[in-house]
Every structure is written in structure tokens, then in C-alpha cells.
Amino acid sequence: MGAAADAATVQAVRAWSGPEGTRIVFELSGPADHRAFALTGPDRVVIDLPGSTASTGLRLDEAKGAVTALRTGARPGGELRLVLELNQASKPKTFLLTPNEQYGFRLVVDLPPAAAAPVVRRAPQSSTNRGRDVVVVIDAGHGGEDPGASGRGGAREKDVVLAIAKKLAAEVDSQSGMRAILVRDGDYFVSHRKRMEIAHEARADFFISIHADSYRDPTAKGATVYMLSEKGASDEAALLLAQRENAADFIGGVSLADKDQMLARVLLDLSQSAALNASMSAGQRLIRRMSAVTPMRRREVQQAPFLVLKSPDIPSVLVETAYISNPREEASLRSAKYQSALAAALRQGIVDYFAANPPEGSYFAMNPTAEAPSAVRHVIARGDTLSGIAARYRVSSASIRRTNSLRTDVLRVGQVLTIPRG
Numbered sequence: 498m499g500a501a502a503d504a505a506t507v508q509a510v511r512a513w514s515g516p517e518g519t520r521i522v523f524e525l526s527g528p529a530d531h532r533a534f535a536l537t538g539p540d541r542v543v544i545d546l547p548g549s550t551a552s553t554g555l556r557l558d559e560a561k562g563a564v565t566a567l568r569t570g571a572r573p574g575g576e577l578r579l580v581l582e583l584n585q586a587s588k589p590k591t592f593l594l595t596p597n598e599q600y601g602f603r604l605v606v607d608l609p610p611a612a613a614a615p616v617v618r619r620a621p622q623s624s625t626n627r628g629r630d631v632v633v634v635i636d637a638g639h640g641g642e643d644p645g646a647s648g649r650g651g652a653r654e655k656d657v658v659l660a661i662a663k664k665l666a667a668e669v670d671s672q673s674g675m676r677a678i679l680v681r682d683g684d685y686f687v688s689h690r691k692r693m694e695i696a697h698e699a700r701a702d703f704f705i706s707i708h709a710d711s712y713r714d715p716t717a718k719g720a721t722v723y724m725l726s727e728k729g730a731s732d733e734a735a736l737l738l739a740q741r742e743n744a745a746d747f748i749g750g751v752s753l754a755d756k757d758q759m760l761a762r763v764l765l766d767l768s769q770s771a772a773l774n775a776s777m778s779a780g781q782r783l784i785r786r787m788s789a790v791t792p793m794r795r796r797e798v799q800q801a802p803f804l805v806l807k808s809p810d811i812p813s814v815l816v817e818t819a820y821i822s823n824p825r826e827e828a829s830l831r832s833a834k835y836q837s838a839l840a841a842a843l844r845q846g847i848v849d850y851f852a853a854n855p856p857e858g859s860y861f862a863m864n865p866t867a868e869a870p871s872a873v874r875h876v877i878a879r880g881d882t883l884s885g886i887a888a889r890y891r892v893s894s895a896s897i898r899r900t901n902s903l904r905t906d907v908l909r910v911g912q913v914l915t916i917p918r919g
């Protein structure tokens with residue numbers, strides 16, 4: 498033994514369970530050497546940390562996935578032993594994460610499921626005259642060890658975006674010719690690479706990633722729709738946002754081996770322009786529908802280098818639904834009513850996109866008139882003006898007047914206007 502081993506205090510422990518297995522995260526006061534191995538009869542995983550200690554009261558709050566309990570003990574020679582008791586045999590994979598904005602050093606122990614869970618996905622329907630269902634992959638951002646942004650009232654991005662994603666999936670599944678696949682349906686972490694793999698395995702026709710924005714100024718508000726940019730970002734704020742969202746892998750925890758594969762995939766992404774044009778087209782339609790239910794921070798699709806949007810052949814957008822850092826919008830994000838209204842608007846935007854750009858052999862290609870885009874309807878709220886509404890939907894005041902046969906610009910609260918196509 499040459500240099501002294503790294504040793505630390507194990508300060509806290511968290512556990513997460515998902516389809517990829519169970520993840521246990523130990524918070525450390527600094528880097529620590531460790532050795533992990535599995536034992537049977539009963540099944541358990543042992544992690545030895547030479548020279549390290551555990552904070553008093555270090556305990557796992559509840560059983561999670563494969564882990565039923567955590568025991569700690571001091572071994573001769575000043576070695577800390579952590580024992581994870583399991584309800585099934587599992588070979589541990591461990592790695593150390595270095596500090597980031599949110600956390601200090603962490604030791605991650607991943608326990609894959611005993612047998613690889615069979616991937617059960619419905620095969621695309623191929624009834625020839627009806628056309629196949631288009632597949633919409635819905636990605637709730639963050640999850641598990643990575644909470645995303647937080648509101649002053651305690652809302653966490655990972656929770657509100659999952660609620661919206663589930664509502665959107667139900668909307669999509671209720672629509673003729675479409676079916677939804679959720680990237681995650683619980684509180685666990687999924688790497689960027691895995692999110693894209695799920696979309697590819699599902700042969701997604703469209704990928705939508707749902708997030709909530711955050712800014713130090715609590716008055717910042719409104720939704721934004723993003724697509725991948727080939728180079729640079731729309732503006733500095735978009736670049737900073739992409740950097741923050743891309744950091745998820747470091748917060749949620751991806752070992753170096755996974756990162757190398759990620760890089761290899763990104764380098765292969767050479768021919769994205771067709772998917773980028775489609776993403777722009779879809780993003781514009783989403784904005785049009787979202788404008789009826791929420792203020793938009795930007796009325797054009799913004800561009801930034803988001804890792805999760807890097808699928809070369811799948812039209813992909815990322816929606817920042819609202820500012821969780823704005824107390825009013827945080828309350829909206831938590832409200833089931835707002836979540837439902839937003840999910841319905843997103844579904845309409847996706848239908849508009851497929852009606853205009855039907856994939857070959859799909860229901861939308863076989864039934865071109867069935868899903869002709871319905872008109873956007875705007876319900877007049879207090880303070881609405883004709884010019885304000887025109888700007889919001891990027892149409893002229895004159896065309897709104899014409900479509901609705903308005904004799905005057907005076908609007909009544911509750912009045913419903915049909916918004917002409919821009």
C-alpha cells in the first residue's frame with residue numbers, strides 16, 4: 498500500500514427503485530476508498546470503507562426495491578462496514594460521484610434486477626386500412642436522486658413534471674391513431690442516454706421532454722418550447738438552461754462507463770437536419786395550443802444544446818412548462834386543473850403536427866381528414882385586448898375581427914374567440 502487511503506464520514510443514505518433496479522446513494526464528507534461484494538444465505542451486499550466512519554443515526558428510512566435494511570458496523574483495523582440486506586441476489590455496481598451544485602461526494606451502489614426484466618411494449622398496430630398508431634414518447638425530466646428545480650413552496654420539478662407527463666400520456670392514449678410511452682412512471686433516475694434509448698426502442702415518432710423552469714428572480718414567468726440546436730443557443734439564458742438540464746446525469750448519477758457510451762452516440766449524430774425541421778414544426782404547433790392555457794415566455798421555438806434531444810432521427814422538443822421559482826406558477830404547476838389543461842393543449846399540438854406531417858403508413862396518413870386541426874379557441878379574461886391576443890397567437894387583429902365577425906374591439910370577459918390560423 499502506497500499513499501494513504503481516502504477516508505470519509507458517511508453522512509446520509511437515500512434509496513430509489515425503478516425498472517433498472519435499485520439505487521442506493523451514500524452521502525460522504527469527502528472521497529473514500531471502498532470495496533463492495535455480494536454474499537448469499539441470506540442475500541446481502543457488503544461495502545467496506547477503510548478508515549471511514551458513519552454518522553450516528555445513519556439509517557435507511559424504509560425498504561426500497563431489492564433492499565430491505567441497512568446495517569453498519571466498525572471492523573477491526575478501523576474499517577467501516579455497510580451491509581445492505583436484500584430480498585433477492587444481486588451483483589452490485591458501485592461508483593463515486595464528485596461534488597456538484599446540489600450535492601457533495603456520493604458513493605452510488607446500483608443493484609440491477611435479478612433477471613433482466615422483459616421489455617413489454619405493445620407492437621405497433623399494422624391493420625393496413627386503418628394505419629399504424631404513431632408513438633409519442635413522453636419524458637418527465639429528472640427523477641430519483643435528481644430532483645430538478647424546486648419552488649419556494651416546496652414543489653419539486655421531478656414531481657410536477659411526472660404528474661403532467663402522466664396526464665399527457667392519458668390524453669395521447671385517448672386519441673385515435675396515437676399511443677404514449679412514458680420514459681419514467683415513478684420517482685427514479687434515468688440517464689439522458691437511457692431516455693433516448695427508450696425512445697429508439699419504442700420506435701418513437703415524436704419525443705417530448707417535460708420540465709419546469711427556474712430563475713433567481715421570482716417574477717420570471719411563462720412557458721418556453723425548445724428544440725436542439727446544431728450550434729450554439731438562441732441566447733445566453735437558453736445556453737445556461739441547457740447546461741443546467743444537462744447536469745442531470747451528474748446529479749442523478751451516471752458512472753463513467755455510461756458517459757463514454759453517451760459520447761460515442763453523440764458523435765454519431767451527423768444527419769439531424771430532417772428531424773430538426775420536424776421539431777421546429779411541432780414546436781410551433783405546441784406553442785399555438787399552449788398559448789390558450791398559459792402565458793408563453795417566448796412565442797418562437799427556442800434552440801439550445803440539450804443532450805436529451807440529440808436523437809438523430811426522432812423529432813424532439815423540450816417544454817419548460819412554467820417557472821417553479823415563481824410562486825404563482827408553482828401553484829399552477831401543482832394544480833391538477835392546470836396540469837390537465839396543459840396536457841390537453843400539448844396533445845392538441847401533437848395532433849396538429851401529425852395531421853400536417855403524417856408519418857408514412859400511420860393512422861394520420863391513412864385518415865387525412867379525420868384529424869384536421871380543430872380551431873384554437875380563446876376565452877376572454879379580464880385585461881385581454883384584441884391587440885394583445887393577436888400578438889399572443891402571432892396573427893393580425895384584422896384576421897381575428899374577420900374570423901369572429903367583430904364589429905368593435907370591445908371584448909367581454911368570458912367571450913370565446915376563434916383564433917385564425919397564423
Ligand SMILES: [Zn+2]
Nearest residue numbers: 638645708709
Ligand atoms: Zn428540468
